Amino acid sequence: xxxxxxxxxxxxxxxxxxxxxxxxxxxxHWTVTNPRGQHNIAVGLDFPVEIEIDGHVGYYCAGMNxxxxxxxxxxxxxxxxxxxxxxxxxxxxxxxxxxxxxxxxGLLVIDGNASARCGISMKGIDIVVKGSVGHLSAFMAQxxxxxxxxxxxxxxxxxxxxxxxFVRGSVxxxxxxxxxxxxxxxxxxxxxxxxxxxxxxxxSPDEFKRYGSARKLYHFHIDNVxxx
Amino acid sequence: MCGxxxxxxxxxxxxxxxxxxxxGMLEALSDRGPDSAGFAVYGxxxxxxxxxxxxxxxxxxxxxxxxxxxKVAGAPIAYQVHDTHAVISIPTDREAAVAxxxxxxxxxxxxxxxxxxxxxxxxxxxxxxAKRFGLNAMTGTHAVGHTRMATESAVTTNGAHPFTTGTDxxxxxxxxxxxxxxxxxxxxxxxxxxxxxxxxEVAAGYISSQMAAGASLQDAMTSSLSALDGFYTFVIGTETxxxxxxxxxxxxxxxxxxxxxxxAFGTEYRALVDLPGxxxxxxxxxxxxxxxxxxxx
Numbered sequence: 200x201x202x203x204x205x206x207x208x209x210x211x212x213x214x215x216x217x218x219x220x221x222x223x224x225x226x227x228h229w230t231v232t233n234p235r236g237q238h239n240i241a242v243g244l245d246f247p248v249e250i251e252i253d254g255h256v257g258y259y260c261a262g263m264n265x266x267x268x269x270x271x272x273x274x275x276x277x278x279x280x281x282x283x284x285x286x287x288x289x290x291x292x293x294x295x296x297x298x299x300x301x302x303x304x305g306l307l308v309i310d311g312n313a314s315a316r317c318g319i320s321m322k323g324i325d326i327v328v329k330g331s332v333g334h335l336s337a338f339m340a341q342x343x344x345x346x347x348x349x350x351x352x353x354x355x356x357x358x359x360x361x362x363x364x365f366v367r368g369s370v371x372x373x374x375x376x377x378x379x380x381x382x383x384x385x386x387x388x389x390x391x392x393x394x395x396x397x398x399x400x401x402x403s404p405d406e407f408k409r410y411g412s413a414r415k416l417y418h419f420h421i422d423n424v425x426x427x
Numbered sequence: 428m429c430g431x432x433x434x435x436x437x438x439x440x441x442x443x444x445x446x447x448x449x450x451g452m453l454e455a456l457s458d459r460g461p462d463s464a465g466f467a468v469y470g471x472x473x474x475x476x477x478x479x480x481x482x483x484x485x486x487x488x489x490x491x492x493x494x495x496x497x498k499v500a501g502a503p504i505a506y507q508v509h510d511t512h513a514v515i516s517i518p519t520d521r522e523a524a525v526a527x528x529x530x531x532x533x534x535x536x537x538x539x540x541x542x543x544x545x546x547x548x549x550x551x552x553x554x555x556x557a558k559r560f561g562l563n564a565m566t567g568t569h570a571v572g573h574t575r576m577a578t579e580s581a582v583t584t585n586g587a588h589p590f591t592t593g594t595d596x597x598x599x600x601x602x603x604x605x606x607x608x609x610x611x612x613x614x615x616x617x618x619x620x621x622x623x624x625x626x627x628e629v630a631a632g633y634i635s636s637q638m639a640a641g642a643s644l645q646d647a648m649t650s651s652l653s654a655l656d657g658f659y660t661f662v663i664g665t666e667t668x669x670x671x672x673x674x675x676x677x678x679x680x681x682x683x684x685x686x687x688x689x690x691a692f693g694t695e696y697r698a699l700v701d702l703p704g705x706x707x708x709x710x711x712x713x714x715x716x717x718x719x720x721x722x723x724x
Contacts, residue, residue, distance in 0.1 A: 235700040236697040
């Protein structure tokens with residue numbers, strides 16, 4: 200159970216130690232104190248270890264994560280869990296812009312709000328935001344699911360591909376080629392699974408609306424030129 | 428890139444620490460702006476007095492200058508030298524004579540005017556600039572600072588922030604404006620003068636022109652949302668006010684924190700970590716296109 204105090208220990212040493220772990224390691228639970236908004240904490244992990252960070256982090260925390268479970272006890276700066284492949288990242292406070300950007304897999308849970316461009320270009324990651332998301336969230340989102348318990352800002356799902364968006368509150372506006380779609384039983388089942396995994400209680404999948412692609416912008420068509 | 432640090436005190440017991448706190452904030456933002464740095468500090472103001480910030484070459488003889496200005500004013504002038512800058516305090520009714528004498532001098536520039544505001548900026552690393560000016564020892568009610576990574580105009584002292592275009596008014600900017608030439612032409616047509624080709628100076632000038640026409644800071648910031656095009660996070664200081672505004676797509680990062688003792692702005696959270704009580708402060712990201720404003724009564 201190593202504890203690393205970033206007030207006295209360089210960040211490169213922490214990340215280096217985490218990268219040098221082996222599959223048989225017994226050091227499976229790490230605590231990081233005094234992050235003080237530093238960037239790139241716990242990036243590029245590739246082992247099923249638990250990392251708990253006590254405090255607010257800067258940019259790209261837990262970026263490129265594979266397998267690891269990273270908890271930020273505080274707020275996260277831009278690009279938390281960007282390009283995550285698998286594992287789980289949990290932010291107990293708010294997240295700044297581009298949370299979960301380009302993520303391929305795994306689960307990102309944000310207990311507070313996420314600001315603009317949450318899930319931009321997501322490629323398979325699942326994101327559960329218990330608060331609200333800012334404008335242009337799920338921009339060009341290709342695969343995966345974005346679940347928002349609060350409201351969504353302007354241009355939700357602009358130029359979206361096949362990601363699925365679930366919003367419980369209001370949507371300020373939908374982006375180009377993003378439309379509301381029926382919430383079928385199969386979606387409710389999947390939504391229930393994600394809510395359970397994110398530790399959300401007392402919220403029914405029936406309270407959400409589903410949004411996705413109208414599939415009219417995949418290929419250029421002269422009739423749609425005004426939408427590009 | 429660029430970094431912005433701003434601090435507005437609610438608890439005046441912190442006034443002696445204002446400069447030291449801002450200094451730490453600016454140093455934390457060195458990575459974002461190693462070209463140059465600057466800050467505006469709102470300190471004490473005396474009724475019937477006006478503060479002028481003067482700038483000259485290194486080792487300029489400010490004492491001799493002030494002695495000669497004293498003759499123009501017909502009274503001794505209080506002054507403080509901070510490296511290449513000096514702040515002189517003169518009776519308001521003698522200002523016209525002193526300003527006109529200063530205009531005739533080629534080797535000294537009058538760079539800011541305020542009842543309470545003084546502005547300092549230079550080329551160099553933020554920590555070095557803060558040290559040269561003695562920021563640590565400065566006191567006051569609020570302060571706005573900037574670390575610059577130049578993108579739109581040259582690395583010069585005049586190109587550093589804050590920009591001041593009105594009495595006790597200053598603005599710092601992270602971003603780049605796309606219609607600044609247009610807006611500058613219009614403001615020049617209205618009689619405003621500019622020192623630089625810098626886009627941020629135009630934003631400062633726009634706010635000043637709106638306020639000169641009677642707008643409140645709140646209204647001036649709101650109208651800049653439609654008048655100014657481009658990327659921006661602005662932090663704006665007036666004699667009693669402290670404003671924050673981000674462009675509608677929130678291109679540039681911003682973090683704010685607030686306790687019952689202070690309100691702070693940082694381009695990154697790293698700038699805020701040494702503020703007293705930060706661990707229990709409310710920390711949030713200001714929303715795009717929303718005017719945030721704190722005013723002292």
